[in-house]
Amino acid sequence: MSGKTDYATYLRIDALLDLQRPLSEGAHDEMLFIVVHQVYELWFKLILSELDAAAAALEAGRPDAAMAPMRRGVAVEELLIQQLRVLETMSPDGFMRFRDPLAPASGFQSTQFREIEALSGGGDGRHLRDQGRTDLQRAQLSARLQERSLYSALATAMRYSGVDFPSGDDPADRERRLVALGSLYRDHDEPARSVLHQLCELFVDHDETIARWRHHHALMAAREIGSRSGTGGSLGVAYLQSTINVRFFPELWEVRNRL
Ligand code: HEM
Structure with missing residues (x-):
């Protein structure tokens, strides 16, 4: 049975294509800049x-059902890195033609990016005070910071499967988790352990892909603005370089030393 809609209606194409509003006249590259940022937000x-x-499946004790969404998330993150190449077709003088009027707007203020960090366990509330957020966005980020992280959902799934994986912050809990991870990484032939091991590796994929994006984004920024400060008011590339070593799941990197 066919429905009653069509392409433009279903996808709200007119509304979508009405959302690109350059601020500067005659700056050809501003359309590129706006479209790339909007696509990122999507x-x-x-x-x-x-x-x-993935987090909901893990919390329900269904690690098998968390694999497909984790894989898709990582596949999209790979695209985010490739998309930087499109921005790099813009020469620095092309960017300077429209950069000043858009300040202090900056990707630094992207609430959804901060939500991804928070869900991955990397948020600390600092960004709640950033300028440039609507009340709704601040409320969304605040809710994210209070809800479970992916790693705590993984811990729940581990416990469902009988793995000794406490959630606490103290060193003894951390050590028990590392012992459990070491054992899982050495021995994962059994199907239930194999699923948990693959999930840990998908978490590492997620962590690594975001870190590679941070690195490439810093290089791209250096290409576009040299050592100028950012439109968001930070030191610019020096600030971005300071974030490259951020890791969401340090224990999944630490376990490599235990094998
Ligand atoms: C010409 C293109 C771009 C340049 C020169 C650039 C430059 C910068 C700079 C200098 C910062 C540091 C904050 C500041 O002071 O503004 C920053 C942060 C950031 N930018 Fe970009 N950016 C560009 C494109 C993008 C795009 C397309 C995205 C995608 C949404 C993006 C996302 C981010 C994010 C998420 C941060 C925060 C990073 C963090 O705090 O770890 N940027 N950018």
Whole structure:
């Protein structure tokens, strides 16, 4: 049976294509800049929906059902890195033609990016005070910071499967988790352990892909603005370089030393 809609109506194409509003006249590259940022926000929306689905499956003790959404999330993150190449077709003088009027707007203020960090366990509330957020966005980020993280959802799934994986912050809990991870990484032939091991590796994929994005984004920024400060008011590339070593799941990197 066919429905009653059509392409433009279903996808709200007129509304979508009405959203690109350059601020500067005659700056050819501003359309590129706006479209790339908007596309990023759409992909961020999908990543959040996939990571949410993965966390919900883990919390329900269904690690098998968390694999597909984690895989899709990581596949989109790979695209986010490739998309930087499109921005790099813009020469620095092309960017300077429209950069000043858009300040202090900056990707630094992207609430969805901060939500991805928060869900991955990397948020600390600092960004709640950032300028440039609407009340609704601040409320969304605040809710994210209070809800479970992906790693705590993984811990729940581990316990469902009988793995000794406490959630606490103290060193003894951390050590028990590392012992459990070491054992899982050495021995994962049995199907239930194999699923948990693959999930841990998908978490590492997620962590690594975001870190590679941070690195490439810093290089791209250096290409576009040299050592100028950012439109968001930070030191610019020096600030971005300071974030490259951020890791969401340090224990999944630490376990490598225990094998
Ligand atoms: C010409 C293109 C771009 C340049 C020169 C650039 C530059 C910068 C700079 C200098 C910062 C540091 C904050 C500041 O002071 O503004 C920053 C942060 C950020 N930008 Fe970009 N950016 C560009 C494109 C993008 C795009 C397309 C995205 C996708 C949404 C993006 C996302 C981010 C995010 C998420 C941060 C925060 C990073 C963090 O705090 O770890 N940027 N950007």
